Amino acid sequence: MKIFRIYTTWLQFSRALQIIRVLTKHAFREWFYRTKMGKRRLRRHPKAQLDVRTTPERVRLTIEELGPTYIKFGQILADRPDIISERFRIELKKLQSKAIPIDDDTAVKLIEDELNDSIDNVFAYFDHRCLAAASIGQVYQGRLHTGEEVIVKIQRPHIISKIKLDIYLMHFVAKQLVKNYPDLVAINVLGFISEFQDKIMKELDYTVEASNIKRFEFMFKNDPTVHIPAVHMEYSTRKLLIMEKIVGITPDNIQRLKTEGYDLHQVAVNGANALLKMILEEGFFHGDPHPGNLFVLPNNVVGFIDFGMVGVLRPREMSFLAQFCMGFVRRDTRAIASSLLTLCDVKFFDQTEDMEFQIDQILKQYGHLTIEEIDFSKVMQDCINLVVLFQLKIPSGIFMLAKSLATLQKFAGNLDPDIALTPIVLPYAKKLVLTRFSPRKVAASIYDTAMDYVNLVNTLPSTVNEILYKIKEGTMHHQVHIDEKNPVTRVLRNIGYRMVSAILIIGVFVGSSILIVNTPERPYGKFALYMSSCIIVFLLLKALFARKK
Structure with a gap:
């Protein structure tokens, strides 16, 4: 046990030294080119200009050099306007999860270890050449003995321990920062790191992704316009995922889609309907629907891949969507403001009038347009940015929702520049409103409230009697907790x-x-x-x- 503890401490120490080396290198370069000596070097050696970066660029390069944990962390930060400024977000969106692939023989050995069998016994054909490599996993292709073409995703060796080590160091540094800079408590740095830890640990467990695939497969089982790849659960493990290979065209390859006779407008509509059904009907949606994770199949069918990152909307967030949609359709600033306060779980807000005024200014930008012509995703993003300005706490899932809607708008706009997203959104929005505010739901809510009052009336006398008795007997105890930073x-x-x-x-x-x-x-x-x-x-x-x- 002591040897293991010493080994763990040594790993933490060596990784901390590595991080310090990377940070020091980039910080020194940032500082050096601002000094007189650095500026003189730039004048004398024009090639040195290549090493001059803006601060956001230097931060991105530092994150890329620190490895997969920090790359994932930076990608999530890029979608959080409540934590970092816009210029840093723009730069962090350039972060890529591409990585140098591990040796193919090593990868095959890892696959066989997870299968507990040889490659030849499971696959009729297996391509030993790496198809794609990312920071967490590596992808191969093959064909099962049953004749099905499959994609094989294997996790990199020791990646879990490396990421756990990085997260431990993140927590340690964050605690020291919060201790020395109490103002950081306002943006909940420790909470954000814990949330990131939860997300990345789920991505590291391929059985979670397999479960997500099965859930989406059930969601669209009767929809011929959407294709979800089948997953082979009998072969999949925490570190290995085997699923159906989708052969199609990426939606950003517009010229090829036109050449092969696809209806771009219908493809855009099918993709929009798929994502809106996930969000507004199921409250469970693909968290990263960029063109690399989408394929266009014959008959204008849209196929999705990579289900490691998904968004889940809680009942309060679904209520927000219902109220927001209702306010959006009626252009009702008060209803939209109420929906945003519901989202933030705020009952009394002393700046409500200011918020309503700002929302009114947002809607007036579209005063010359009909409701069908207004960009729904843009209005929602503007309202979320407004809430951030008022320093209200927004559930993290809403940022993923806004990102998915913005990606949807971009996806549909690239395929058909004349397409309007709002007419596609409205039927789902109306259905959501009817579902959330149906007579049965309202009656159930009234019944629950009435039962709460009945329980209060029943229990109040006995509770009051107990309190009075304890005061009389002198056995009433109060526990007072004072925060160390108070x-x-x-x-x-x-x-x-x-x-x-x-x-x-x-x-x-x-x-x-x-x-x-x-x-x-x-x-x-x-x-x-x-x-x-x-x-x-x-x-x-x-x-x-x-x-x-």
């Missing part, structure tokens, strides 16, 4: 220090007086008396002058 705690601590100091000084003064009376020949008694007397006089003068001020 100003009250600091005042109490200072008072305690002063009292202890006063007791010590008086003790020295009294003790030295006794020593002088009993043993006048010992000099240290007089020295202690003189020193304690000087300190007491100094403190008295300090207290007198402080009162006069």
Whole structure:
């Protein structure tokens, strides 16, 4: 056990040194090219211009060099306007998860270890050449003995321990930062890192992705316009995922789609319907629907891949969507503001009028357009940005939702520049509103509220009697918890220090007086008396002058 602890400590120390080396290198370069010496070097050596970066660019390069954990962390930060500024977000969106592939023989050995069988026994054909490599996994292709073409995704070796180590260091640094800079508590750095840890650990478990695929497969089982790849659960493990290979054209390859006779407008509509069904009907959606994760199949069918990152909407967030859609259709600023406050779980907000005014200004930008012509995703993103300006806390899933809607708008707009997203959104929005505010739902809500009041009436007398009895018997106990960072705690601590100091000084003064009376020949008694007397006089003068001020 001790050897393991020593080994773990050594790994943490060596990784911390590696991180410090990367940070120091990029920080030094950032500083050097701002000095006179650096500027002189730039004038004398034009090639050095290639090493000059803006601060956001330098941050991105640092993150890329730190590895997969920090790349994923940066990608999530890029979608969080409540944490970092726009110029950093724009740069962090350039982060790529591409990585140098591991040796193919090593990857095959890992696959066989997970299968607990040889490649030849499971696959009729297996391509030993890596098809794609990312920061967490590596992808191959093959064909099962049953004749099905499949994609094989294997996790990189030791990636879990590396990421756990990085997250541990992140937590450690974040705790020190919050301790030394209390203002960081406002943006909940520790909470964000914990949330990131939860997300990335789910991505590292391929059984979670397989479960997501099965859920989407069930969702679209009766929809011929959407294709979800089948997953082979009998072969899949936490580190290995085997699923159906989708052969199609990526939606950003417009020229090829036109050449092969696809109906681009219908493809855009099918993709929009698929994502809107996920969001507004199921509250469970693909978290990263960019063109690399989409394929266009024959008959204008849209296929999805890569289900490691998904968004899940809680009941409160679904209520927000229903209220927001209702306010959007009616252009009702009060309803939209109410939906945003519902989202943030705020009942009383003293800046509601200001928020409604700002929302009204957003809607007036589209005053010359019909509701069908307004960009629904843009209005929602603007309103979310507005909430961030008011420093209200937004559930993290909403940022993923806004990103997915923006990606949907871009996907549909690239395929058909004349397409309007709002007419596609409206039927789903109306259905959501009818579902959330149906007579049955309203009646159920009223019934639950009434039952709460009935329970309150039933339990209140006995609760009051218990409290009064405990007060009468003197057995009532109160537990008071004061935060260490609370100003009250600091005042109490200072008072305690002063009292202890006063007791010590008086003790020295009294003790030295006794020593002088009993043993006048010992000099240290007089020295202690003189020193304690000087300190007491100094403190008295300090207290007198402080009162006069």
